[in-house]
Amino acid sequence: MPKFFVDPHIIFVVLDRYYNFMSKQKTNEFRSPRGTHDILPEEERLWDKIRQEAKEISGFYGFGRIDTPHFEHTELFTLGTGSVTDIVTKQMYSFRTRGGDQLTLRPEGTPPIMRAFFEHGMFNLPQPVKLYYIGQFFRHESPQRGRFREFNQWGLELIGEDSPVADAQVIQIFFVFLREVGVKNAILEVNSTGCQICRPRYRSELVAYYRPRLKGLCKDCKDRSRQNPLRLLDCKEEKCQIVRRGAPETLDHLCDNCKNHLKLLLEFLDEVSIPYLLNPYLVRGLDYYTRTVFEIFVGEEEKEKPKEVSVDSQKRGEENPVKEENEAPPESLTSKRLALGGGGRYDNLAEILGGKTVPAVGGALGIERIILALKAQGYKVSEPAKPKTFFVQLGELARKKSLPLIEELRKARVSVAESLGRDSIKSQLNIADKVGAEYALILGQKEALDGTIILREMSSGIQEAVPQEKFIDFLKKKLKK
Numbered sequence: 001m002p003k004f005f006v007d008p009h010i011i012f013v014v015l016d017r018y019y020n021f022m023s024k025q026k027t028n029e030f031r032s033p034r035g036t037h038d039i040l041p042e043e044e045r046l047w048d049k050i051r052q053e054a055k056e057i058s059g060f061y062g063f064g065r066i067d068t069p070h071f072e073h074t075e076l077f078t079l080g081t082g083s084v085t086d087i088v089t090k091q092m093y094s095f096r097t098r099g100g101d102q103l104t105l106r107p108e109g110t111p112p113i114m115r116a117f118f119e120h121g122m123f124n125l126p127q128p129v130k131l132y133y134i135g136q137f138f139r140h141e142s143p144q145r146g147r148f149r150e151f152n153q154w155g156l157e158l159i160g161e162d163s164p165v166a167d168a169q170v171i172q173i174f175f176v177f178l179r180e181v182g183v184k185n186a187i188l189e190v191n192s193t194g195c196q197i198c199r200p201r202y203r204s205e206l207v208a209y210y211r212p213r214l215k216g217l218c219k220d221c222k223d224r225s226r227q228n229p230l231r232l233l234d235c236k237e238e239k240c241q242i243v244r245r246g247a248p249e250t251l252d253h254l255c256d257n258c259k260n261h262l263k264l265l266l267e268f269l270d271e272v273s274i275p276y277l278l279n280p281y282l283v284r285g286l287d288y289y290t291r292t293v294f295e296i297f298v299g300e301e302e303k304e305k306p307k308e309v310s311v312d313s314q315k316r317g318e319e320n321p322v323k324e325e326n327e328a329p330p331e332s333l334t335s336k337r338l339a340l341g342g343g344g345r346y347d348n349l350a351e352i353l354g355g356k357t358v359p360a361v362g363g364a365l366g367i368e369r370i371i372l373a374l375k376a377q378g379y380k381v382s383e384p385a386k387p388k389t390f391f392v393q394l395g396e397l398a399r400k401k402s403l404p405l406i407e408e409l410r411k412a413r414v415s416v417a418e419s420l421g422r423d424s425i426k427s428q429l430n431i432a433d434k435v436g437a438e439y440a441l442i443l444g445q446k447e448a449l450d451g452t453i454i455l456r457e458m459s460s461g462i463q464e465a466v467p468q469e470k471f472i473d474f475l476k477k478k479l480k481k
């Protein structure tokens with residue numbers, strides 16, 4: 001029997017085109033492009049809360065907001081993110097402009113921040129420079145639960161500090177933030193991927209381990225074994241995870257400086273009571289990481305809870321227990337859990353992009369995923385605040401006068417709802433009732449002419465006419481009671 005191999009990428013492209021074709025056939029309507037989503041007003045309340053809390057905690061820890069463009073020169077990512085990463089080889093939205101520039105919608109925030117750091121001479125500022133960002137990123141991925149083609153991240157970048165206390169602070173901020181917005185049972189995994197001194201040795205051992213086992217790996221991993229062997233540890237394919245079980249671990253190959261960095265990081269985390277799992281196979285999919293890498297997950301269901309890696313025995317670079325050949329892989333790398341965020345140290349990125357040695361550490365949380373986790377855990381979005389008042393108008397003159405009066409209410413910060421297109425008093429009072437307003441402010445033809453307005457207490461139906469120039473003070477007193 002002849003064996004055919006179809007590149008998964010081709011299957012993906014065909015299915016994608018089929019999906020787009022079918023969605024147009026079925027509806028004959030425009031829909032948001034695949035992998036994108038609208039955020040509707042009721043959802044925005046939760047988004048606002050998350051963005052607000054992210055801004056507050058970033059500000060408290062001294063991070064200043066930075067916004068970089070949504071597109072950059074493609075080379076920034078091929079050099080910065082890494083030319084053999086999935087992001088660069090498969091997921092970038094790149095295009096050539098009429099002027100001939102080769103640009104890319106930003107798939108991640110770290111290289112742009114480092115570009116801005118050099119472009120604006122931030123290396124002349126007192127170090128470290130702490131920056132945060134909240135915004136959209138773009139990756140041409142196969143959409144699924146929690147995975148979009150346009151998604152939002154909140155990121156922190158701490159540039160110009162090599163102490164592990166900086167790594168700990170970034171992790172602490174993300175962890176505390178998640179707890180405070182209401183995410184339960186977040187799991188932090190940490191590893192060290194070594195440095196330029198100890199990583200090459202580890203790499204060779206890894207390659208030597210995988211060389212006789214290549215047959216059992218997926219196509220991507222066969223490519224990775226040549227281009228980027230560390231990423232072999234990151235593969236989600238079951239057959240590759242089975243091979244990985246006996247692979248050498250980064251922790252056994254760290255040089256003394258990297259070991260010490262990790263040891264101190266874990267001590268700092270202990271100090272702020274942040275629980276962690278040391279996952280010796282955590283490498284992450286971006287090329288720029290050195291030493292620390294971390295990821296924060298939530299389990300989706302009880303049965304999908306991660307298997308605990310023994311922290312006591314593996315902690316602080318101490319000797320790891322001998323691994324059984326058949327021992328199950330740490331589930332951190334299985335697809336059943338949701339990665340809310342991740343990051344690490346990237347001490348070489350500045351050299352690549354700016355020609356200077358500047359140590360740095362950072363990370364990012366995915367906002368869609370935080371929201372998904374909150375909802376899956378039963379988080380209820382708060383109801384919008386009820387308007388204190390409802391403006392009722394009757395007749396053309398009253399309708400005209402209603403606009404400046406409503407503006408007076410805004411200036412006085414008294415909340416008001418209205419339905420200015422309606423004519424009937426009954427339907428307007430019905431709405432006032434439905435939205436839960438305490439007072440209806442009624443302006444009819446007579447009141448518009450004599451300069452008064454009627455205040456109707458909705459609960460009792462008691463009404464009184466008040467001069468328009470005094471109605472705000474009068475109303476405020478009533479609302480205070």
Ligand code: HAM
Binds near residue numbers: 149368
């Ligand atoms: P990343 O792991 O690629 O890291 O992304 C961070 C987080 O963004 C992920 O854990 C996930 O929550 C969210 N995310 C990523 N891709 C998607 C997607 N397609 N749909 C929805 N959410 C997604 C970075 O981006 C690094 N720049 C983080 C970093 C900053 N490292 C150092 N500094």
